[in-house]
Amino acid sequence: MLGSAGVAGCPQGQEAFASCEIAGRNTEVFVCFDENQATYRYGAVGQSPDLELSVPIRKVDFGPWSGVGKSIVESIVFYNLGHSYAVYAGFDRPFSEGEMQREERHFGGLEVTRDDELLAELECVPKSVSYGFGGGIYDAKTTAGQRWDEVSRSWGDADRSASRQKLLQEEVQNGLVEECLPQSEFVLGGVAMGDPLTKLGKLGSPEPVEMGAEAGQAIDRIFARGLQIDLFQNKVIGLVGLSPSWETPSGFAVGVARADVIKIFGAVPGGEVASAARFGVLGCDRDTIENRKWFLGMTFGPDGRLQAIGMTHLAP
Structure with missing residues (x-):
């Protein structure tokens, strides 16, 4: 749905999963959530969002960190009328004493596709990236009765047990x-x-x-x-x-x-x-x-x- 009253940021009662200012566009993106819903907001900095989408937390397409690599990064995708809006955010983990003394590098971006065709690939201004790793949407989905399957990289129902006898x-x-x-x-x-x-x-x-x-x-x-x-x-x-x-x-x-x-x-x-x-x-x-x-x-x-x-x- 289109944005209504209010300025960019999170809807009342929701907290931010990730947000940033888009480089070269004077726009910003927010992904927010509570125990029931996840929300996507995009628009001019400090203004009412041009686009706002909301989806139940059980259905939101959230990709948690894989647990490997130097970068901790997570993503979330919203779908609307054949379009998808994929927001990712993360930071580099320090592995040496020298790296620990440097300022932590954050990064993020937004990819917009239509029917699998990439329409826009936007980068965040690094210093504007806000991303809270740990808990968050992952915990909200598990509380809602879902379980992450790393092999298939998808969420399933925690209460759905495997077949007693292999179907195949x-x-x-x-x-x-x-x-x-x-x-x-x-x-x-x-x-x-x-x-x-x-x-x-x-x-x-x-x-x-x-x-x-x-x-x-x-x-x-x-x-x-x-x-x-x-x-x-x-x-x-x-x-x-x-x-x-x-x-x-x-x-x-x-x-x-x-x-x-x-x-x-x-x-x-x-x-x-x-x-x-x-x-x-x-x-x-x-x-x-x-x-x-x-x-x-x-x-x-x-x-x-x-x-x-x-x-x-x-x-x-």
Whole structure:
């Protein structure tokens, strides 16, 4: 939202996580927080903010210090209408007696992107940087029931325990041991891969989709409140979930944090790195009906939460 009355600084009742004056712009940025909210403010020095954004503390995209390196630096990102505003701040740790006698060097900056395109990369005036390392937003998020996962560099729910039994299974495919997902997981909100059209009830009427000559057989498609359903010969061959309303039996749904996705799987699937933008895993051959191969794909947003879940039939 746009800034209203008041001057730059923190909203009443919030404290500053980081702030600074932007070099060469006569503007300043403030990131403030309390136990419930985190706030971003940017505008002319000493004036009402031009842009103010607020997000619940559980959902704010905060990256704590990794614990390594000479510089202690943390970051926080706010999202609004396709734009992201990433504020970082930190200081260099002294390692020698000589360094301890010098003035501590602070640094910081602001990066603005739109749809992953960098629009502005702004630096703070070093002497203006205010940054309080330790506690702060980290403690507020843990108090709110979250836990930081360093491997995936994301926040998950502290009360979400890992699956009692590893969801990912193993089987021999083409002479190699591969991970796979049980057929029972290829369901979104009660709609399962392979379901006949007659089971879809009142979700909608299928419409033909022009896939192009190279795609082979034509398919039909239903859009149902954040769920895309593809059908071939009146059977479900593809599902795409774009809303938190559509969940798999084990709890995958749009909005679930990357750390929690890995907990549910029991491992990072498909040999990917934990911080990958996409995860993918094949259905188990031994569970697949009619010799059909299914595939589950997941896409994460810039905030490290599931943005889309897709299930597809690789050989309709």
